[in-house]
Amino acid sequence: xPEITYREAIKxxxxxxxxxxxxxxxxxxxxxxxxxxxxxxxxxFDKFGGKRIIDTPISEAGFIGMGIGxxxxxxxxxxxxxxxxxxxxxxxxxxxxxxxxxxMSGGLINVPIVIRGPANGGTNVGATHSHTxxxxxxxxxxxxxxxxxxxxxxxxxxxxxxxxxxxVYVMENTLLYGQKWEVPExxxxxxxxxxxxxxxxxxxxxxxxxxxxxxxxEAAENLAKxxxxxxxxxxxxxxxxxxxxxxxxxxxxxxxxLVDENKPFCATSSQISHMIQLEAFDYxxxxxxxxxxxxxxxxYSDPLEKEQLPNVARVEKAVRSILDQVSA
Amino acid sequence: MATxxxxxxSSGLVEKAAKAKINSxxxxxxxxKLLEDMIRVRRFEERSLRSYQQGKIxxxxxxxxxxxxxxxxxxxxLGENDHFITAYRDHAHALxxxxxxxxxxxxxxxxxxxxxxxxxxxxxFFAPDKNYWGGHGIVAGQTxxxxxxxxxxxxxxxxxxxxxxxxxxxxxxxxxxxSLNIAALWDIPVIFIIENNGYSMGTSEARxxxxxxxxxxxxxxxxxxxxxxxxxxVYVVREVTDRWVRYAKENSKPVLLEMKxxxxxxxxxxxxxxxxxxxxxxxxRYQETMDPINVFRKTLTDEGIIDDEKVKExxxxxxxxxxxxxxxxxxSDFPTxxxxxxxxxxxxxxxxxxKSEGRLFFxx
Ligand SMILES: Cc1ncc(C[n+]2csc(CCOP(=O)(O)OP(=O)(O)O)c2C)c(N)n1
Ligand SMILES: [Mg+2]
Numbered sequence: 001x002p003e004i005t006y007r008e009a010i011k012x013x014x015x016x017x018x019x020x021x022x023x024x025x026x027x028x029x030x031x032x033x034x035x036x037x038x039x040x041x042x043x044x045f046d047k048f049g050g051k052r053i054i055d056t057p058i059s060e061a062g063f064i065g066m067g068i069g070x071x072x073x074x075x076x077x078x079x080x081x082x083x084x085x086x087x088x089x090x091x092x093x094x095x096x097x098x099x100x101x102x103x104m105s106g107g108l109i110n111v112p113i114v115i116r117g118p119a120n121g122g123t124n125v126g127a128t129h130s131h132t133x134x135x136x137x138x139x140x141x142x143x144x145x146x147x148x149x150x151x152x153x154x155x156x157x158x159x160x161x162x163x164x165x166x167x168v169y170v171m172e173n174t175l176l177y178g179q180k181w182e183v184p185e186x187x188x189x190x191x192x193x194x195x196x197x198x199x200x201x202x203x204x205x206x207x208x209x210x211x212x213x214x215x216x217x218e219a220a221e222n223l224a225k226x227x228x229x230x231x232x233x234x235x236x237x238x239x240x241x242x243x244x245x246x247x248x249x250x251x252x253x254x255x256x257x258l259v260d261e262n263k264p265f266c267a268t269s270s271q272i273s274h275m276i277q278l279e280a281f282d283y284x285x286x287x288x289x290x291x292x293x294x295x296x297x298x299x300y301s302d303p304l305e306k307e308q309l310p311n312v313a314r315v316e317k318a319v320r321s322i323l324d325q326v327s328a
Numbered sequence: 329m330a331t332x333x334x335x336x337x338s339s340g341l342v343e344k345a346a347k348a349k350i351n352s353x354x355x356x357x358x359x360x361k362l363l364e365d366m367i368r369v370r371r372f373e374e375r376s377l378r379s380y381q382q383g384k385i386x387x388x389x390x391x392x393x394x395x396x397x398x399x400x401x402x403x404x405x406l407g408e409n410d411h412f413i414t415a416y417r418d419h420a421h422a423l424x425x426x427x428x429x430x431x432x433x434x435x436x437x438x439x440x441x442x443x444x445x446x447x448x449x450x451x452x453f454f455a456p457d458k459n460y461w462g463g464h465g466i467v468a469g470q471t472x473x474x475x476x477x478x479x480x481x482x483x484x485x486x487x488x489x490x491x492x493x494x495x496x497x498x499x500x501x502x503x504x505x506x507s508l509n510i511a512a513l514w515d516i517p518v519i520f521i522i523e524n525n526g527y528s529m530g531t532s533e534a535r536x537x538x539x540x541x542x543x544x545x546x547x548x549x550x551x552x553x554x555x556x557x558x559x560x561x562v563y564v565v566r567e568v569t570d571r572w573v574r575y576a577k578e579n580s581k582p583v584l585l586e587m588k589x590x591x592x593x594x595x596x597x598x599x600x601x602x603x604x605x606x607x608x609x610x611x612x613r614y615q616e617t618m619d620p621i622n623v624f625r626k627t628l629t630d631e632g633i634i635d636d637e638k639v640k641e642x643x644x645x646x647x648x649x650x651x652x653x654x655x656x657x658x659x660s661d662f663p664t665x666x667x668x669x670x671x672x673x674x675x676x677x678x679x680x681x682x683k684s685e686g687r688l689f690f691x692x
Contacts, residue, residue, distance in 0.1 A: 025483070051483070057513065062472050062506025069476020072461060073411070075483060092469050092503070105454035105462065106445035107671035141672045141689070160683065165674040193686025240686035271690070 001182040009151035009183050010040050010116075010172065013158040014078065016187065018048055021076060024162060027054040027063060028080030028117075037082045038118065038177055060090035064115065068097050068167075071113040076162060081117035084171055085131040098167040099142030114161045116170035119147075120211060121261065121298045122309050123174055130298035132261045134209070135268045137169050138239040144168040144192055146237045149213035151181035153236055156190030164192065173211045193240030197249065201231035204255040204319055207246050207272055209235040212259045212310050219315035230319060238268055246272065247280050254285040255322050259310050264292040286325050291318050341558070342627070345567035350405060356633045362404060362562050363628060363639075366396040366621050368646045369420045372429050375650035376419070376436055376450075380597050384658065385436045387449050389597040392420040395589040397620035398523050399424055401565025402491060402587075405573060406459075409481065409488030413461040413474045415495060416451035417523070425458040429653035439660035446663045447671060467528075468494060468501030471520070475507045478518035482580060489517040489576045491569075497528020497536060499543050511582035512550040519569075519576050519583045525591040530605040544586035552582055559587035560618040563627070590614040 004012070017024050030037045032045040032055040045053040056063040060081065067077035081087055087094055098111050121130035137145040144166055148154035154172065161168035198213060199220050206216045213234045220230040233249050235241065250256055256276060258269035273288045294308040345351060354362075373393055379385045392399065399420040403412065414421050422432050427443060435442030436450045443453055453463040461477060464470035474492025481488045498504060499522060511518050522543055526533055537543060547554035555572065559565050565587060572583045592611055594602030603611070628634045669689055675682045676689070 057506070057509060059506035059510060061503040062475070062510050065469075065472025065503060065507070066476040066479055066510060069413075069461075069473035070480035070483070071476075072456070072473070073477055073480035073484070075480050092466055093472060096466050096469060097464075097473060101454075101462070102674065103671050104444055104448035104452040105456070105671075106443065106447050107677060108444075108454050108456050109461070110674050141669075144673075144684070164684070165678075192684035193688075194684075195686075237684070237686060240684050240688045241690075242686035244686075275690075 001184055003180040004151055004183050005178055005180050006151040006154050006172070007038065007040050007177040009155035010158055011042065011044065013155045013162070014041065014044060015047065017159055017162045018044070018052055023074060024076045024078060025052050025054060026078045026080065027056055027067060029056055029058055029082050031055060031080050036080070038174060040177070041080065060086050061093050064090045065093040065097060067113050068093060068111055071111050072101065072109050076112050076114070078114045078116065078162060081115060083129055084117050084119035084133055085129050087115070087133060088131070095140055099140045103142060110165050111167045112165045113167050114158070114170060115167070116158065117172060118174040119171035120173040120175060121293065122211075122305060124300065124302045124305060126300040127297035132171070134171050134238050135262050135266060138268060138271070142167070143239065144237070145171065145239050146192055147171045147210040148236060149210055149234050150176070151179070152183050153190060153196070153234070155183060156188055157192065157236065160189045160192055168192065171210065175211055176214070190236070192237045193242050194236065195242035195245035196234045196236055197231060197245065198234045199230065199232040201229040202253060203229045204231070204257060204322060205246070205249040205253045206230055206232045206257050206259055206315070206319070207235065207269070208232065208259040209238060209268065210261060212261050215310055215312055216259045216315055219312045219319065222312065222316055223319055228319065228323065243275050243279070246276065250276055250280045251283045254283050256284070256288045257315070257318050257322060258288065258290045259315055260290060260292045261310060262292055263295050264290065265295070267292055286322050289318050289322055291315050341564055342561045345561065345563040346627075348567040350566050350570040351563045359628055359631075359633055360638070362400060363621070363624050363634070364642045364646070365400045365424055366562070366624065367642050368649065369396050369400070369423050370621060371643070371646035371650045372423060372432070372653070373419055375654055376433060377597060379433070379437070379654055379657070385450070386438065388416070389436070389450050390417040390595065391591070391593045391597065392417050394592040394614065394619070395523060395525055396420060397562045397565050397624070398521070398559050398587045398589050401559070401562040402521060402569040405566050405570040406491070407488070409486050410491065410573065411459040411461060411477045411481070411488065412491040412493070413470050413477060414463065414493035415467065415470055415498065416463070416465045417495070418451065418453050418463045421460060421493070422453040422455065422463070425455060425460045427453065427455050427458065427460070429649055430656045433653035434657040434660050437657040437660070438662060439657055440663040440667070441656070441660040445667065445671065468498040468504045470494070471498070471501070471504045471507040474520070475511050475516060475518050478511070478516045479514070482516060487577060489519060489573055491519045491521055493521045493523055495528060496522055496524040496526065496533050496543060497531070499546070500537060508547065508550045508552065508582070508584065512552045515580045516582055517576040517580050519572055519585060522584070522586040524586050524588050527591070527595065527605065529595040529599065530601055532605065542586050544584045547584035552584055554584040554586070556586040557588065559589050560620050560623055561627070562620065562624050590618065
């Protein structure tokens with residue numbers, strides 16, 4: 001199987017869907033002639049032209065709202081946010097319009113829009129550019145949100161997102177764009193709402209999503225050297241949520257660590273924790289613990305930002321503390 | 329160079345509009361229908377006000393009373409490929425595009441028989457099958473959606489345009505300006521109609537907007553055509569809208585129109601201060617000289633097309649229809665608790681075609 005970057009995988013998904021369905025257009029700041037702020041859309045403008053690949057002014061509320069209006073009339077716009085952090089200026093469109101129109105019309109109108117872009121910290125750019133709003137989005141009934149942790153998932157999930165009849169928001173990661181994974185050449189889709197066990201283990205379950213999965217896998221490899229056998233469940237999709245795969249793992253390992261780049265209060269992991277205690281209470285041998293971002297705006301200073309985010313050392317430490325608790 | 333045009337109210341304006349082909353070609357029946365449309369809208373809203381006062385309708389109730397010529401005139405010139413969208417003052421647009429009084433009244437009563445199955449309320453009426461895309465509660469939130477409708481028509485190479493209505497208060501929202509810029513930049517056939525009733529809640533136009541001559545003149549900053557008119561005569565609204573709809577479609581260009589109008593009632597029925605921020609005389613003056621129904625009734629009487637008898641009949645029918653709608657709404661059932669989680673996700677409502685897995689809904 002060829003290895004391609006996360007960036008290339010997303011581009012392939014866009015290109016394939018643009019070819020498959022002429023109602024698909026790609027829009028955003030710098031996506032066309034400049035080839036994308038992160039080069040995700042590189043070459044698409046040359047291939048598909050200016051009618052399909054469209055540079056927008058810096059007007060997130062305006063152009064995302066426009067995409068929502070166009071999707072009501074049957075188009076399938078894929079909107080790029082240069083950073084999900086910039087979604088905050090378009091929040092009314094992203095939440096009130098995209099998510100509420102179907103409901104308030106009693107089911108008469110669909111909004112098959114995709115909004116995608118990077119949502120991550122760890123790039124030394126300060127608090128305004130480091131937001132991870134998957135928890136905000138998952139909070140809103142009517143919206144779907146996925147956070148692919150690798151190239152294979154990114155491609156399969158984005159293709160499903162574009163074909164979905166509900167609004168789907170895809171949160172990518174700039175730190176993953178340049179990394180490579182095996183991706184088959186033949187076409188495939190990954191359904192939304194299907195978690196993936198990225199590493200099997202018997203001692204403890206880590207539940208994670210996005211780049212935190214990569215961090216967790218690295219920690220798991222280190223722990224394996226000490227004979228600690230960690231299972232890593234990648235949620236992939238936050239809403240819809242495959243809680244069954246999580247519960248199945250918990251019932252096997254009886255110990256849980258949630259690793260989540262969100263800040264702790266009302267994080268994605270808060271919901272997961274609640275559901276695990278509600279549905280698998282009798283299987284737990286220790287309290288559920290979490291590793292999240294440290295609860296402050298994203299710090300600029302590079303070494304400290306690495307400390308603020310979930311990292312391998314913090315994950316390892318948390319796993320050991322849970323296991324110590326159980327054996328004590 | 330954008331057109332600069334501010335037309336002032338005068339009988340000359342109405343006479344000119346009456347002579348325009350869009351109006352002179354109207355049959356007597358069609359003219360009577362325009363009057364009937366306005367009367368139906370007003371009687372419906374008056375009936376809904378009574379239901380609100382009786383406690384049958386909750387929430388906000390924003391009445392269009394006094395402004396009927398704007399929606400009636402502008403919607404009456406649209407073709408089958410033209411779409412439209414508005415804010416929360418949306419009842420007139422609904423009835424005028426062919427939604428029934430029953431479904432609209434029942435929606436306000438929060439009943440399952442309502443146009444949105446009781447999920448939208450007064451501010452959120454929709455009829456996509458009639459090219460009506462709502463009904464939006466956030467001031468100016470609908471403006472990029474209207475732009476998007478017109479963009480989709482252009483992309484799909486459909487010979488149509490979109491009209492996006494907004495209030496005079498909405499012109500100060502950032503997203504509206506973003507929409508104007510994009511519309512002009514990309515030559516999108518969208519017509520923004522400012523329904524300028526002089527007030528945004530209790531704030532007069534003069535206390536909320538800085539502008540020269542007309543709010544619509546702001547279009548010049550975007551190299552966009554604009555026009556501002558006194559809009560209480562339905563002929564004038566038809567003439568102006570028709571001319572700019574044709575312009576927008578033929579040239580694939582956006583337009584910003586200001587229609588000067590007036591609302592008699594409070595901002596919403598909950599606005600107890602509606603006579604505090606303006607004088608009684610101001611309301612009276614408009615009612616006596618510019619009421620859209622009276623003005624057009626006089627025109628049709630002068631043209632010898634209707635008499636008092638005919639108007640009485642129209643009034644009677646409209647009242648009866650509105651009363652019947654209130655009865656229908658009253659007798660309808662409330663939605664079921666199960667229906668709360670319907671119409672949230674397309675996939676959840678179409679389980680046979682669902683492709684995703686996992687939980688879409690969460691319980692506490
Ligand atoms: C974003 C937002 N801010 C405030 C409100 C509350 N609000 C509802 S209507 C309104 C006044 C709007 O006036 P205008 O645009 O002139 O429309 P009109 O009510 O006169 O038709 C306000 C402040 C709102 N719905 N949305
Ligand atoms: Mg107003």
